[in-house]
Amino acid sequence: MKLQEELMKYKILIEDELKKVIPQKNVPQKILLESMEYSLLSGGKRLRPILLLKSCELFDGDIEDAIPFAVAMEMIHTYSLIHDDLPAMDDDDYRRGNLTNHKIYGEGMSILAGDSLLNYAYEIMLKVLIEKKEQLKYIDAMNVIAKAAGFNGMIGGQVVDIDSENKEINSETLDFIHLNKTAALIEASLVAGAIIGEGDSKEIQLLKDYGRLVGISFQIRDDILDIIGDKEKLGKDIGSDVDNDKSTYVSIHGMDKALNDLKNYKNQAIRIMKKFDKDRSEFFIELSDYLMSRTN
Ligand code: GRG
Numbered sequence: 001m002k003l004q005e006e007l008m009k010y011k012i013l014i015e016d017e018l019k020k021v022i023p024q025k026n027v028p029q030k031i032l033l034e035s036m037e038y039s040l041l042s043g044g045k046r047l048r049p050i051l052l053l054k055s056c057e058l059f060d061g062d063i064e065d066a067i068p069f070a071v072a073m074e075m076i077h078t079y080s081l082i083h084d085d086l087p088a089m090d091d092d093d094y095r096r097g098n099l100t101n102h103k104i105y106g107e108g109m110s111i112l113a114g115d116s117l118l119n120y121a122y123e124i125m126l127k128v129l130i131e132k133k134e135q136l137k138y139i140d141a142m143n144v145i146a147k148a149a150g151f152n153g154m155i156g157g158q159v160v161d162i163d164s165e166n167k168e169i170n171s172e173t174l175d176f177i178h179l180n181k182t183a184a185l186i187e188a189s190l191v192a193g194a195i196i197g198e199g200d201s202k203e204i205q206l207l208k209d210y211g212r213l214v215g216i217s218f219q220i221r222d223d224i225l226d227i228i229g230d231k232e233k234l235g236k237d238i239g240s241d242v243d244n245d246k247s248t249y250v251s252i253h254g255m256d257k258a259l260n261d262l263k264n265y266k267n268q269a270i271r272i273m274k275k276f277d278k279d280r281s282e283f284f285i286e287l288s289d290y291l292m293s294r295t296n
Pocket of ligand 1: 081181182
C-alpha cells in the first residue's frame, strides 16, 4: 500500500467536506465565521477524521454515513488547538505554519471561534441522529466522541497538564495527561468509526486498544519532536515544552527510553491490527509505523 497516497486521498476528501460546512458569510457575525474557517481550513494532518473513516471502512461501512462524524471530530480538534494556543494556555504564535487564530482575530474572537466550532460539531452529529432516528449506532458514536472530548477526556487531560506546569510530576500523572489530552480523541475516532461501520464488540475493543497505543505514541513523538524537530516541517516553534516548564515523556524518562517505548508501543499496535485480514489491516499497520517516526 502507498500510505502517503492513501492519506492524501482521505485528507482531500475531508477537506472538501470541511469547505462545505461553514455557512454563508453574509451575516452580521461574519467575522466569527471567518475566524472559524481560518483555523478549520489551515491545513493539518486530518489524522482523527481519517482514522474515523478508515475504521468505518474496515468493517465495510459506508463512509458517507461516517463523514459528518469525521467532520465533527476535526472541528472539536480544531477548537482545542485554537484554545490551547491562547495566551491563557500555551501562548503560541504559530500553528500549522500560520499565525495562530488569536494573533489574527484577537483573543475574544478566537475564544468564540473555538466555542462555535465545538457547538457546531454537535449540531452536525445531531442532524444525523434526527434524520436516522431509528439507528442507535449514531447515538453510540456521538456518545463516544462527547465523552472523549469532555472532562473525563481531552479537557480533563488539559486541566491536569495546565495544573502541572512548573511542578515536578510523576509518570502516572504524565500518563493521565497523555491518555486524556491526546489519546482520547484518537481512540474515540477509531471507536466511533468502528461503531458506524458496525464492527462487533470484540472488534470495537481491538480498535480502542490500537487507538490508545497510537495515541500515547503520538504524544511521545510530539514530545520528541519538540526537542529534535524541524520548525519548518512542524509549522510551529520547537522548545515550547521547556519554555513553558512542562514535564514531558522525554524530560521524565529520557530520550533513550522514549525512543524504545515508542518502538514497543508500535509493535503492540501492529500485533493488534494483525488480528484483522491482511488487506484490511495494512493501512493501520503502515500508519502506526509512519506516525511513530513522523517529522510533523
Ligand atoms: C483546550 C480543551 C483544550 C484542549 C487542548 C489538543 C490540545 C488539547 C492541546 C494541543 C497541544 C498538544 C501538543 C496536544 C497534544 C495533541 C497534539 C499533538 C495535537 C496536535 O495534533 P496534530 O499533530 O495537529 O494532529 P494537526 O495540526 O496535524 O491537526
